[in-house]
Amino acid sequence: PxxxxxxxxxxxxQNHKSSFYYTMTGVFQRGADVIRANWKPGEFAPLTDRKLLDKAWADGTAASLAGKPATVEAAATDDKKTAAPLPFNLVRLQQYMNKKFKMTAQKTLDITQQLREKYKAITYNRSDCSYLSDEQFSEAPQVIDALKSVFPQSLDIDSSRKSKAFNSAKVTAHTAIIPTASVPDVNALSTDERNVYLAIAQHYLVQFMPEKAYQEVSVAIQCGDESFYARARKTTDSGFEAFLGAETTDEGESEDNDDSAFELLCKIRTGETLTTKEVIVNEKKTTPPxxxxxxxxxxxxxxxxxxxxxxxxxxxxxxxxxxxxxxxxxxxxxxxxxxxxxxxxxxxxxxxxxxxxxxxxxxxxxxxxxxxxxxxxxxxxxxxxxxxxxxxxxxxxxxxxxxxxxxxxxxxxxVDLGEMKIEPAAPAGQFQRLDSPCPSCGKHIVIRPKGYFCTGCEFKIWSEFYGKKITQAQAEKLVKSGKTDLIKGFKKKSGGTYDTVLVLEDKKTGKLGFPARAKK
The missing domain is CATH 1.10.460.10 (Topoisomerase I, domain 2)
Incomplete structure (x- = not known):
C-alpha cells in the first residue's frame, strides 16, 4: 500500500491538467483609508469543487459592485495565544528532520537509537505519543538544570509552567521523546546527532516558556449580495517563538501580519458604510498534487x-x-x-x-x-x-x-506480470536516464513509463506519438540531434500507416512533429 x-x-x-479559477478582492474606501478584503463565496456562487471557474460571472459581479456602498457587518479585535508545539513522537521528529535537514526517516530513527542506547540522553525513541506524564513534570527541574550546559543563554523558562503536553490521561504505552538529565557533550556528537538532539531538547524546553500572544482583528463587509473579509494579526509577545522560531502557519484564510494593515483594520467599526472603489478579479491556476x-x-x-x-x-x-x-x-x-x-x-x-x-x-x-x-x-x-x-x-x-x-x-x-522486467537497482538517488542532457537546460532526462522527463525544467517527450512507441534510442536521437532515423508505422487519423522521421520542434517543451512534407 x-x-x-x-x-x-x-x-x-504528472497527469494533472492545469485550469484557471478566480477569486475576487474588494477595494473599499473609508475616508482617506483604503481597505482590501477577500471575497467569500456565498450560497449561490457557481462553484465547482469549491472553486469559481466562471470568469464571466466573476467579471460581471465585480463590475456590478464597483461604486456601490458597502456595510461593515462585523468588526472585532481579540486577544489570542498560541501554545508551544508538543514534544516529538517519532513520526513528527522524522518529519521535522526531513523538512529541516533532509534527513531520511531511517537515519533519524538510527540516530535516536544511538542517543538512547549509547548516550542515555533521551527517553524511549520509538514512541507514537506526544504527551508526558505528571511524574515527568515533577522531574522537569533536574532536566532543565542539566540542559543549561547546552543552552547557556538566558531563557524565559519557568519549571512551574505546565503546558498541555503534561497530561497523564493522554499518555499511551510510552511518552513523548524528551531529553534525560544525562546530557551529553554536544560538541562531541556528530553533526547529525547534534541536530537531532537539539531538536528534541528545544521542543522540550518550550513547554516551560510563555505562549505566543497576539491580537487579531477581523472585519466582515457586505456589498450587495457578496461578502468580503479581512483579517490581520499583531504579535504582542513572541513567547516560545523567540527561542524556537515559527514552525508553521495557520492553514485556511490568509492573514496580513503587517502592522500598518492591523492598525488600519482596528479603526473600522461595525455598522459603518464604506464605498466600493473596485472589485479585482484574480486569475489563479490549479496546481498538481x-x-x-x-x-x-x-x-x-x-x-x-x-x-x-x-x-x-x-x-x-x-x-x-x-x-x-x-x-x-x-x-x-x-x-x-x-x-x-x-x-x-x-x-x-x-x-x-x-x-x-x-x-x-x-x-x-x-x-x-x-x-x-x-x-x-x-x-x-x-x-x-x-x-x-x-x-x-x-x-x-x-x-x-x-x-x-x-x-x-x-x-x-x-497477478499478471505480463512483460514486467525486474531491473537492477540504480545507484542511490539516481533514475534510469538518457545519456544526452536536456536541450533546454542541460539537466538529466529521466525515463518514466509515460515518457522522458527533464529533472530541471518542463521539457518532456511522451512515450507514444501517433500510435508509435518512442524507444529510448529514438528519444536519444531526438534530444541529441533533433530528429530520428526513419520510423515505420505511424498511424494516420484517417486510417492506415505511413513512414517518416520524427523531429523535435521545440527544445523548451519537447514538442514533437513531422517534417513538413510528411505531415498528414
Missing amino acids: VLGLIVNRTRAN PLFTEASLLAALVRVADFVTDPTIKKLLKDKDKDKKDEHGGIGTPATRAAILETLKKRNYITLEKGKLIPTDTGYALIDALPGIAVNPDMTALWSEKQAAIENGDLTVEQFINDLYGELTGMISD
Whole structure:
C-alpha cells in the first residue's frame, strides 16, 4: 500500500491538467483609508469543487459592485495565544528532520537509537505519543538544570509552567521523546546527532516558556449580495517563538501580519458604510498534487484513511486507531515506517530525486501487476477487523491463517506480470536516464513509463506519438540531434500507416512533429 500511495500520487502529479479559477478582492474606501478584503463565496456562487471557474460571472459581479456602498457587518479585535508545539513522537521528529535537514526517516530513527542506547540522553525513541506524564513534570527541574550546559543563554523558562503536553490521561504505552538529565557533550556528537538532539531538547524546553500572544482583528463587509473579509494579526509577545522560531502557519484564510494593515483594520467599526472603489478579479491556476517527500509521506501514513473512498474501509481504519491520540487511521507503526521506505529503496521500487519520492519503472510495473486490494490500504483495514474478531473470540488464529492462505492464493493467481522486467537497482538517488542532457537546460532526462522527463525544467517527450512507441534510442536521437532515423508505422487519423522521421520542434517543451512534407 505504501508503494501504491507513491505511484498514485506521482501519476496524479504528472497527469494533472492545469485550469484557471478566480477569486475576487474588494477595494473599499473609508475616508482617506483604503481597505482590501477577500471575497467569500456565498450560497449561490457557481462553484465547482469549491472553486469559481466562471470568469464571466466573476467579471460581471465585480463590475456590478464597483461604486456601490458597502456595510461593515462585523468588526472585532481579540486577544489570542498560541501554545508551544508538543514534544516529538517519532513520526513528527522524522518529519521535522526531513523538512529541516533532509534527513531520511531511517537515519533519524538510527540516530535516536544511538542517543538512547549509547548516550542515555533521551527517553524511549520509538514512541507514537506526544504527551508526558505528571511524574515527568515533577522531574522537569533536574532536566532543565542539566540542559543549561547546552543552552547557556538566558531563557524565559519557568519549571512551574505546565503546558498541555503534561497530561497523564493522554499518555499511551510510552511518552513523548524528551531529553534525560544525562546530557551529553554536544560538541562531541556528530553533526547529525547534534541536530537531532537539539531538536528534541528545544521542543522540550518550550513547554516551560510563555505562549505566543497576539491580537487579531477581523472585519466582515457586505456589498450587495457578496461578502468580503479581512483579517490581520499583531504579535504582542513572541513567547516560545523567540527561542524556537515559527514552525508553521495557520492553514485556511490568509492573514496580513503587517502592522500598518492591523492598525488600519482596528479603526473600522461595525455598522459603518464604506464605498466600493473596485472589485479585482484574480486569475489563479490549479496546481498538481505535490510529489511525496519522506516528511509528507510519513504524515500521509499516519492518516491513510483520508485516501480511502470506500466508507466501510475508511471507518475500519479509523476505528483501528480510535484510542491513539497521534494516529488517525494509519498503516504501519512509528517503528516500521522508516524500514518500509528503506526496503522500497533497496528493492529499486522508489528512488529519491531532489528530495521527492519517485517510483522506478519496476515500482510502476509492480503496482500495475498486483490486484487492487494488495496495493490499497483496504487489506490493512480488513486484517485489523479480523484481529479484533480474534481478540473478541469470534475468530481463531487458525481460521484467520487458513483464510489468509486462501486469499493470497487467489491474489497470486490474479497477478499478471505480463512483460514486467525486474531491473537492477540504480545507484542511490539516481533514475534510469538518457545519456544526452536536456536541450533546454542541460539537466538529466529521466525515463518514466509515460515518457522522458527533464529533472530541471518542463521539457518532456511522451512515450507514444501517433500510435508509435518512442524507444529510448529514438528519444536519444531526438534530444541529441533533433530528429530520428526513419520510423515505420505511424498511424494516420484517417486510417492506415505511413513512414517518416520524427523531429523535435521545440527544445523548451519537447514538442514533437513531422517534417513538413510528411505531415498528414
